[in-house]
Amino acid sequence: MKEYESNIINAIEISKMEIIISVPTSGIDNVYKYFESKERCIYSTREDEAMAIAAGFSISKKKCIVIIQQSGVGNLLNTMFTLIESYDFYFPVLVYDRGTGDINPIHWISSKNTNKVLNSLYKSVKIDFRKEESVDQFQECIRNNIVWFLAQTN
Amino acid sequence: MIERKIAIENILTKLSNKETYLVSALGRISRDIYSMKNIINDHCFYCLGSMGNVIPFTLGLSLSYPNKKFVAIEGDGSLLMCLGALVTLKRYSGSNISIIIIDNKSFESTGGQSSQPKDFELTSVVKSIIPETYEISTLQEIHLIEKNIFQTVTPSIYIIKCSLQSPSPRIDLSPTQIKNNFLNSLNK
Numbered sequence: 527m528k529e530y531e532s533n534i535i536n537a538i539e540i541s542k543m544e545i546i547i548s549v550p551t552s553g554i555d556n557v558y559k560y561f562e563s564k565e566r567c568i569y570s571t572r573e574d575e576a577m578a579i580a581a582g583f584s585i586s587k588k589k590c591i592v593i594i595q596q597s598g599v600g601n602l603l604n605t606m607f608t609l610i611e612s613y614d615f616y617f618p619v620l621v622y623d624r625g626t627g628d629i630n631p632i633h634w635i636s637s638k639n640t641n642k643v644l645n646s647l648y649k650s651v652k653i654d655f656r657k658e659e660s661v662d663q664f665q666e667c668i669r670n671n672i673v674w675f676l677a678q679t680n
Numbered sequence: 681m682i683e684r685k686i687a688i689e690n691i692l693t694k695l696s697n698k699e700t701y702l703v704s705a706l707g708r709i710s711r712d713i714y715s716m717k718n719i720i721n722d723h724c725f726y727c728l729g730s731m732g733n734v735i736p737f738t739l740g741l742s743l744s745y746p747n748k749k750f751v752a753i754e755g756d757g758s759l760l761m762c763l764g765a766l767v768t769l770k771r772y773s774g775s776n777i778s779i780i781i782i783d784n785k786s787f788e789s790t791g792g793q794s795s796q797p798k799d800f801e802l803t804s805v806v807k808s809i810i811p812e813t814y815e816i817s818t819l820q821e822i823h824l825i826e827k828n829i830f831q832t833v834t835p836s837i838y839i840i841k842c843s844l845q846s847p848s849p850r851i852d853l854s855p856t857q858i859k860n861n862f863l864n865s866l867n868k
Contacts, residue, residue, distance in 0.1 A: 545743075568743075568768070570764075571764030575733075575764065578734075578736035578737040579736045579737070579743075579768070580740060581737055581740060582703075582736070582739060582740020582741035582743070583741070583744045584740075584744070585741060586745060586866075605733055608728075609727070609733055609737065612728070612855040613858070613859045614855075614856050614859065615859075
């Protein structure tokens with residue numbers, strides 16, 4: 527397991543998230559394996575679907591987190607506006623940013639513009655999960671009800 | 681073909697005896713249910729938007745409250761927006777969730793534009809994902825809901841064939857009021 531994967535798992539566990547809900551992103555396979563083995567992982571078919579499941583789950587104050595790739599942010603904005611924000615639900619969304627240097631060039635523009643879109647709408651926090659202190663940084667942000675996290679690992 | 685409001689009134693009456701919590705789709709479905717709120721009190725989370733989110737939201741609720749029963753009341757147009765959610769439902773849901781589809785083959789709230797080709801078999805499509813799917817075309821058949829719902833270990837889906845009808849009044853609650861009312865009834 528890569529160190530950043532281990533840090534992501536620790537960050538989620540320390541923050542007491544009961545389940546992760548995700549349209550899988552590449553780069554964190556061992557995170558999925560970990561939560562799958564504990565039957566605490568739900569895969570959805572779309573990012574807006576993941577957000578709606580998370581809203582329903584979190585209404586009881588149970589904690590969950592949505593994990594997606596940056597290329598899926600565009601799919602969830604309507605749900606963010608008309609369900610999550612309008613009805614005042616809270617859960618964090620961890621966006622795995624493939625970055626402008628990704629091996630697949632299709633992610634270059636997606637990465638650049640997703641950062642712009644998120645920053646124009648919300649306060650997002652970039653976390654470098656290669657660093658050990660990322661676990662504490664994530665936990666502190668959860669305490670402060672930060673919704674959007676941009677995970678950087680490369 | 682059943683008149684939409686009559687279908688909804690009958691569904692609510694059948695479900696009111698079963699300690700069931702509802703999530704309703706935007707537009708006329710939510711407005712109809714709200715106009716009949718005396719039948720279900722605050723047992724309904726009314727979506728005022730969020731087209732296509734009713735089924736996954738209800739799935740999340742059912743996972744969070746495994747000892748309570750939930751019914752998503754969705755329209756055919758918004759179901760078609762989220763067919764993938766049925767696959768997720770089949771994969772992760774328990775026996776405490778069921779789905780009712782009000783199928784009028786129209787985007788009724790925006791003026792009645794057609795939502796399906798004439799020969800489209802919505803029931804066949806849904807049944808290929810969730811085998812416990814029943815089509816209801818007459819008022820007499822609505823009793824199937826009362827008889828079958830929550831009787832299986834997997835979710836069941838009821839597709840009610842409805843005609844177009846004038847809308848009920850708009851909902852005069854804010855989204856956060858809707859959520860808080862629903863949450864209070866859940867936690868009673």
